[in-house]
Amino acid sequence: MSVLVAIPVLLPLGAAGLSMAFGRFADVQRWLGLLVLGAIVVDATVLLYIADAHAPLVLHLGGWAAPVGIALVADRLAALLLLVSVIVMFAVLLYSIGQRITDYGRGTSSTTFHPIYLVLCAGVSLAYLTGDLFNLFVAFEIMLSASYVLITRRTTANRVRAGMTYTIVSLSSSVLFLTLIGLVYSATGTVNLADLAAETEQLPPALSTALALLMVIVFGVKSAMVPLHFWLPDSYPNAPAPITAIFAALLTKVGIYAMIRTQILVFDRGPSWRLMLVLALATMLVGALGALAQNDLNRLLSFLLVSHIGFMLFGLGVYDVAGLTGVILYIVHHITVQAALFLVSGLVTRYTGTVALSRMGGLVRISPLVAVLFALPALSLAGVPPFSGFVAKLALLQSGVGVGTGWAYVAAAGAVLTSLLTLYAVARVWTRAFWGRTRPPEGDPDPTDELVVGTGDTSRAMVHATGVLVCATVLVAVLGGPLAAVSERAAQDLISGEAYRTAVLEGGGIGG
Template sequence: MSVLVAVPVLLPLGAAGLSMAFGRFADIQRWLGLLVLGVIVVDAAVLLHVADVHGPVVLHLGGWRAPVGIALVADRLAALLLLVSVIVMFSVLLYSIGQRITDYGRGTASTTFHPIYLVLCAGVSLAYLTGDLFNLFVAFEIMLASSYVLITRRTTANRVRAGMTYTIVSLSSSVLFLTLIGLVYAATGTVNLADLAERTDRLPPGPATALALLMVIVFGVKSAMVPLHFWLPDSYPNAPAPITAIFAALLTKVGIYAMIRTQILVFEREPSWPLMLVFALATMLVGALGALAQNDLNRLLSFLLVSHIGFMLFGLGVYDVAGLTGVILYIVHHITVQATLFLVSGLVTRYTGTVALSRMGGLAGISPLVAVLFAVPALSLAGVPPFSGFVAKLALLRSGIEVGTSWGYAVTAGAVLTSLLTLYAVARVWTRVFWGKRREPEGDPDHTDELVVGTGDTSRGMVYATGVLVGATVLVAVLAGPLSAVSERAAIDLLSGQAYRSAVLGGGSGG
């Protein structure tokens, strides 16, 4: 069973090489990518079941036991997020094929989209499953390399600027990450997460606090936590819709996952973490207010993405079972919702020929289906019942009140205000895009490259893929009971850490 832990990492890497070999055969590349992602979905579902019933599944690579060797670990949290992430990657690939961005360059050479996309999948999977800090760094670098290629395909001036901003910030955080790894190893003699959990207890308070804060900074940059968020609204909106969707859905969540995993497993704290609650409140409000000032649809969604990272920091700041349960539910909800909104943005651009809200209008009369595809995730993001966002936010709000501190109450009030601001922002998009008089497409010189804009020429694959993700957001609400139960068990495991440490250092269920 432990071999299944390696599948999400090794299978897409091997398939990426095979996809390069068949670069001139479009159908083979398409079916290979979809097949590989489908297999990983099944694999992740099996891992989640096994981890939930029997405990973490561990694979010690090369037969070397931890902490000396490299361990891949699938516990409840890692398996759940892996499953949701790969479902989103599968849907976005369907959308990309329908939009035909996967075929750029095929007239003169083999396209690189499918191999790079599979490499990105391997990086995301490794980030969830790795059991040590150094391979977490490797996972982020795999994601950085592949995402830079994806964000700059069919290069324009805006894309180059966005790609440079994204890369410079990511490389800067990578330098900090390497520094962090060196300091951690110098202080403890290990980078294995399970082993670190036992050794950091013996560190003096000063060095332990410094290492914890440096981890917050490193992963705060990667997750776009305020005030380290400035790069995201300038980078994501310039990529094609499906690429922006996958970045928004997964890359920032991997940063949040890394922060949760390291802060809770490696360091011990009492419930309620005031510093993280301050970051959470600032992130929620700055992102929401930034969204209200935007006329560009993709920039508006990017600021909302930043804002809702604050909800995940909120649960981490509460630092108890209820708060972490809310965080896990919120990540599952937000991965599906944010990806869906950016895919709908791509559909909107097909009809309107622009991303400027001031030049849109009347789309509900032309395409009621697109209006519905937008309404469901938008209402969910705002936390309107009975959608998935309401379920996740309710769990977080209850945890904030139950913690019983002034900061807990303040951030709870901030979360309610942010939800209202989010509702206002998506309502503004609705009135500008779907209501009113139909405007003739004028074209947008900055956003007319790969999109067949202003024509309404949307393929069935684009609509079906978006519909699948809308269905996934509804399913999260329908399965709120079982998801809450799994999330609570994952939160208990996180705070205890005993099952994770025993599985990795004591052999667990793998070998």
């Protein structure tokens, strides 16, 4: 049964090679990608059920036991995030297929998109499932290689510039990550996460703190934490809508996941982490204020993405079961909501021919359905009840107030203020893009309009894929009770760490 843990990594890699071999057969590529992602959804569902009902599943590659060998581990947290992520990847792939057929016709194939998309799926899956630091580095490099190809497709000057910014920052953080791995191995003699938990207890406090802070910096860059966020608003808005959607939904969350996994499993902290609360407050407010200054719809959503990374850092800063439960709920909510908003943005820009809010208007009369598809995730992002954002934010605020420290109260107040600023930002999009009079296309392009918009036509597949993700955001709220229960059990596993360590090191997991 432990072979189920390898399927999300190996299946898309094998299918990527097969997809490239069938590069001239567009329908074969499309169906292959959908079937592979559908199979991984089923596999991730089984993994979540087994991990939640029984114990983590562990696969020791090559038969070498940890900490010497490579271990893939599916516990509650990894399986839950893997399931949500692959569902989003499936919906975004549907949107991408619909967009390409609309723009180029059904018979036009793509040599690179489908194979690279599957490689990206393998990298995301490996990041969730790996049990050691070095293969976490490998996962990030797989995602970097795939994302650079995806972000520079349909090459324009702006996309090349954005791709270079993204790549330079990512490579710099990768060099820092590799340096961190060398330092950790030098100090402890291991890179296995379960083994590191015991080894770091023997380190001098100053060295342990230095390694922990270096990990915060490395994963802070990858998750766009303020002040390490500057690359994201310059990179994501220039990519095509489905690529921006998948980047916004997953890549920053993988960074947050890595930060949570390493900081909680490897290092021991008290009930409140002041530094993380300060960083969370700065990330929330800087991102929200940056969004208010934007005229470009995609840049506005990118700054809101940065802002809401702060909510996840807030829960990590609280550093107890309640806070981590809120973080896990918020990650699940944010993966679906952020992908849905960027797909809606893609529909909006195709209707209007621009990403500049000042040149939009009247879309609620042109396409009421698109207006609804925007309103639901936007209200959820702002935390309006009864949507999923409200459920997750309420859990975070309760945990912050429950800690009772001064910085926790300040961060909780910052979270409330950020939610109000988010509501104002999405209301501004609504009044400018959907409300008011319809603005006819203008002859000269807006100098702030950096996106190369497609034909202006949309297809049912694009709208239906967006609708699937919007329904998923609503479903997160409807299933708030069961999701909160699973998230709480995952948070308890994180805090204690015993189930993870036993499964990996002592063979206590299924397949261990």
